[in-house]
Amino acid sequence: MAHDYARPGRVRPAPENFLSGEDIAAINEGGRRDFLRKAFVAASAALAAPAVARAQSAGDPAILELPPWSTSLGLPVASNPYGMPSKFERGLVRRESPGLTRVGGSSVAFTPLQGLFGIITPSGLHFERHHQGWHDIDPSRHRLMINGLVASEAVYTMDDLMRLPAVSKIHFIECGANTGMEWGNVAVPTVQYSHGMLSCSEFTGVPLKLILDMCGADYTKGRFILAEGADGSSMTRTIPMEMVESGEVLVAYGMNGEMLRPENGYPLRLVVPGVQGVSWVKWLRRIEVGDQPWATKDEAVHYIDLMPDGLHRQYTSIQEVKSVITSPSGGQILLDQGFHNITGMAWSGRGKITRVDVSTDGGINWREARLETPVLSKAVTRFNLDWVWDGKSAILQSRATDDSGHIQASYGRLRAVRGTRSIYHNNAIQSWKVAESGEVSNVQIL
Amino acid sequence: MSRFSEVLMGILLVGTAGTATAFDRYPGLGRLATPAEVRAWDIDVRPDFKGLPQGSGNVDDGMTLWEAKCASCHGIFGESNEVFTPLVGGTRADDVESGRVAALIDNSFPQRSTFMKVATVSTLFDYIKRAMPWTEPKSLSDDEVYALLAYLLNLAEVVPADFVLSHENIAEVQTRMPNRNGMTTDHGMWPGASAAAGGIGNGGTPDVNGDACMSNCKTEVVVASALPEYAQDAHGNLAEQNRPVGPVRGVSTGEPADAGAAAPGSEAAELAALAAAKGCMACHGLTHKIVGPGFNEVQARYKDQADGEAYLTGKVKSGGQGVWGAVPMPPQAHLADDEARRIVQWVLSGAQAQ
Numbered sequence: 001m002a003h004d005y006a007r008p009g010r011v012r013p014a015p016e017n018f019l020s021g022e023d024i025a026a027i028n029e030g031g032r033r034d035f036l037r038k039a040f041v042a043a044s045a046a047l048a049a050p051a052v053a054r055a056q057s058a059g060d061p062a063i064l065e066l067p068p069w070s071t072s073l074g075l076p077v078a079s080n081p082y083g084m085p086s087k088f089e090r091g092l093v094r095r096e097s098p099g100l101t102r103v104g105g106s107s108v109a110f111t112p113l114q115g116l117f118g119i120i121t122p123s124g125l126h127f128e129r130h131h132q133g134w135h136d137i138d139p140s141r142h143r144l145m146i147n148g149l150v151a152s153e154a155v156y157t158m159d160d161l162m163r164l165p166a167v168s169k170i171h172f173i174e175c176g177a178n179t180g181m182e183w184g185n186v187a188v189p190t191v192q193y194s195h196g197m198l199s200c201s202e203f204t205g206v207p208l209k210l211i212l213d214m215c216g217a218d219y220t221k222g223r224f225i226l227a228e229g230a231d232g233s234s235m236t237r238t239i240p241m242e243m244v245e246s247g248e249v250l251v252a253y254g255m256n257g258e259m260l261r262p263e264n265g266y267p268l269r270l271v272v273p274g275v276q277g278v279s280w281v282k283w284l285r286r287i288e289v290g291d292q293p294w295a296t297k298d299e300a301v302h303y304i305d306l307m308p309d310g311l312h313r314q315y316t317s318i319q320e321v322k323s324v325i326t327s328p329s330g331g332q333i334l335l336d337q338g339f340h341n342i343t344g345m346a347w348s349g350r351g352k353i354t355r356v357d358v359s360t361d362g363g364i365n366w367r368e369a370r371l372e373t374p375v376l377s378k379a380v381t382r383f384n385l386d387w388v389w390d391g392k393s394a395i396l397q398s399r400a401t402d403d404s405g406h407i408q409a410s411y412g413r414l415r416a417v418r419g420t421r422s423i424y425h426n427n428a429i430q431s432w433k434v435a436e437s438g439e440v441s442n443v444q445i446l
Numbered sequence: 447m448s449r450f451s452e453v454l455m456g457i458l459l460v461g462t463a464g465t466a467t468a469f470d471r472y473p474g475l476g477r478l479a480t481p482a483e484v485r486a487w488d489i490d491v492r493p494d495f496k497g498l499p500q501g502s503g504n505v506d507d508g509m510t511l512w513e514a515k516c517a518s519c520h521g522i523f524g525e526s527n528e529v530f531t532p533l534v535g536g537t538r539a540d541d542v543e544s545g546r547v548a549a550l551i552d553n554s555f556p557q558r559s560t561f562m563k564v565a566t567v568s569t570l571f572d573y574i575k576r577a578m579p580w581t582e583p584k585s586l587s588d589d590e591v592y593a594l595l596a597y598l599l600n601l602a603e604v605v606p607a608d609f610v611l612s613h614e615n616i617a618e619v620q621t622r623m624p625n626r627n628g629m630t631t632d633h634g635m636w637p638g639a640s641a642a643a644g645g646i647g648n649g650g651t652p653d654v655n656g657d658a659c660m661s662n663c664k665t666e667v668v669v670a671s672a673l674p675e676y677a678q679d680a681h682g683n684l685a686e687q688n689r690p691v692g693p694v695r696g697v698s699t700g701e702p703a704d705a706g707a708a709a710p711g712s713e714a715a716e717l718a719a720l721a722a723a724k725g726c727m728a729c730h731g732l733t734h735k736i737v738g739p740g741f742n743e744v745q746a747r748y749k750d751q752a753d754g755e756a757y758l759t760g761k762v763k764s765g766g767q768g769v770w771g772a773v774p775m776p777p778q779a780h781l782a783d784d785e786a787r788r789i790v791q792w793v794l795s796g797a798q799a800q
Contacts, residue, residue: 072696115689132580154469186674240636240637242638290496296572304629310550312627315638364661365663366661401658413656427654
């Protein structure tokens with residue numbers, strides 16, 4: 001086995017790294033895209049003569065010729081007081097989907113899932129969705145008010161809230177409209193745009209139950225709460241008191257070991273595990289306890305799911321069981337035949353992921369993937385599966401099951417009930433087609 | 447207010463309000479809200495009109511306000527699809543009778559306007575009051591909200607042109623909302639109690655479930671949809687959106703990504719950020735028309751005009767209509783004179799993002 005990694009399946013240098021004069025001419029004449037396609041045809045033809053042949057002489061220049069980082073002094077500590085990713089990682093950033101919205105203050109920036117590992121989303125890559133722009137709020141001037149069906153209507157400062165007993169929990173947050181562009185047909189090229197309104201973080205804060213207890217909430221009459229933000233839109237959503245009583249709804253200030261980022265609600269946001277992101281009200285300023293739902297704009301005009309019979313489903317909140325392969329995925333190109341690790345993410349708003357199955361033949365046959373730890377309730381679970389690509393066309397799919405027994409369904413099954421106009425809550429099985437060229441593209445299998 | 451005085455105030459209020467038990471468990475944390483504080487923030491209006499302030503407004507006044515404050519984004523008749531999705535359109539007289547929007551059933555209208563969807567008139571009052579206008583949320587008086595809502599209801603043919611909307615008759619308007627019977631809560635995606643137990647929906651039972659089949663699950667694989675050719679290049683160069691090492695590369699597509707974020711610290715970057723923060727970019731593109739002209743068009747027209755800078759600075763502050771089309775530009779009173787002048791200078795110098 002010691003020699004196997006030198007055979008097909010090892011990572012070859014990208015074509016850009018070994019341009020010949022002919023290649024450079026090809027770029028200048030035909031443009032980069034044509035060049036890349038041609039380069040891979042050439043590379044495929046060269047498979048029988050593996051990389052060893054190119055480096056046949058004394059060995060790899062990357063080893064034989066010492067690089068500057070081995071022969072010079074590096075930078076001192078605290079050169080970057082707040083560390084940033086390597087400059088070589090600059091492609092992996094939040095991006096908008098062109099044409100999706102026309103106003104940046106009411107738009108979406110998607111997380112680059114194609115490059116992430118494990119289950120935690122780096123805070124700087126957490127997806128963004130704002131309803132009327134974002135602000136960097138002075139925490140000393142931020143207040144949380146509790147009112148409505150409580151014995152004592154109250155106000156808390158950040159100082160107050162951060163002195164209360166805290167808990168830390170890892171949960172996913174997914175926009176209800178994630179994958180919404182794909183209800184009717186394939187519309188976007190990569191997993192960043194198809195599934196990137198998904199992030200998973202460790203949140204730290206105070207159970208809302210504790211605060212409502214302090215205020216003497218009327219849990220008999222007050223079966224609903226309204227959460228309201230401090231931004232211009234003062235975003236509001238109705239949340240069931242049952243979830244608050246379970247202790248899982250948090251008034252959170254911490255995310256991944258530091259304070260929330262401004263784009264994610266600094267200094268305070270609601271955490272509503274398993275429920276779509278719009279209910280995780282950012283810049284949280286007020287909780288009202290009431291005896292009826294509120295039918296706010298984002299539960300009466302938006303975030304309502306249009307069914308085939310022309311009725312809209314209102315107060316749809318749970319993000320149902322879902323998974324997606326993040327690599328290989330749309331817009332990528334496999335460098336070689338041979339071994340590949342298929343990796344992806346699975347999550348359910350109803351609880352823990354118990355199983356993920358992966359198909360490489362478009363759903364005829366499935367194999368059970370390995371679930372990496374930790375496997376947590378209402379959190380992203382990372383899965384992996386060994387795969388040897390034989391160079392033929394393949395269609396990759398993943399299918400998750402949660403501990404309520406709910407199994408992720410195909411597009412055909414989902415559309416049979418919900419049609420194609422729902423916008424929200426598309427949790428269909430995602431398919432990625434691998435062409436013989438190695439190019440991966442977004443397709444839908446019913 | 448200092449923490450110490452807040453504590454004092456809390457003690458004072460506890461004494462006067464007579465609810466002394468609330469904060470015993472974590473002494474010193476939190477305090478009672480004053481009635482004025484609750485009034486200032488508790489602005490929500492429910493479907494049963496709990497929270498609705500008293501007041502009134504008529505269609506004519508609403509139209510005047512609309513054209514000054516709303517039409518630039520939503521269009522003169524609330525029909526615009528330029529900046530936001532349309533507010534008005536797609537409903538018929540029959541819908542007002544039935545409470546179901548027929549176009550949602552027969553799919554006969556290309557968009558889904560707000561009035562096609564919204565079932566509760568309270569939602570509109572609540573949202574206009576808390577969030578509009580776009581760049582000056584919460585600046586409207588209650589009577590102004592009534593007037594604007596009266597105008598919208600008239601555009602949607604729910605109320606006549608001489609209508610005066612008020613807290614006294616809004617419940618009657620509710621009985622004419624075109625999609626008032628168009629909502630269902632019969633689903634399994636409410637995370638609380640079922641409708642039978644005082645909550646919403648079926649208690650959490652999913653409506654769709656997949657198969658657990660592992661082998662020979664079907665005989666053929668049909669690709670029902672693939673990325674259309676026109677969309678191949680629509681998201682920039684995917685090669686630049688993937689890691690330069692690892693098992694895969696991004697496919698090279700589209701044009702190379704644009705120059706990207708403005709160089710931090712440059713004056714142009716600062717002014718681009720200012721223009722964005724002040725809401726200019728909601729209606730003007732750097733190089734294209736949105737509702738108003740692109741900044742490149744403004745530059746082309748005024749760059750050689752001697753008093754162009756002063757003229758445009760005045761226009762930004764006072765608003766205008768007719769030079770670029772019928773949609774008015776509202777006055778940007780929230781801009782300081784110096785901010786308006788610097789943004790105009792930036793536009794006239796080519797509105798570079800960096």
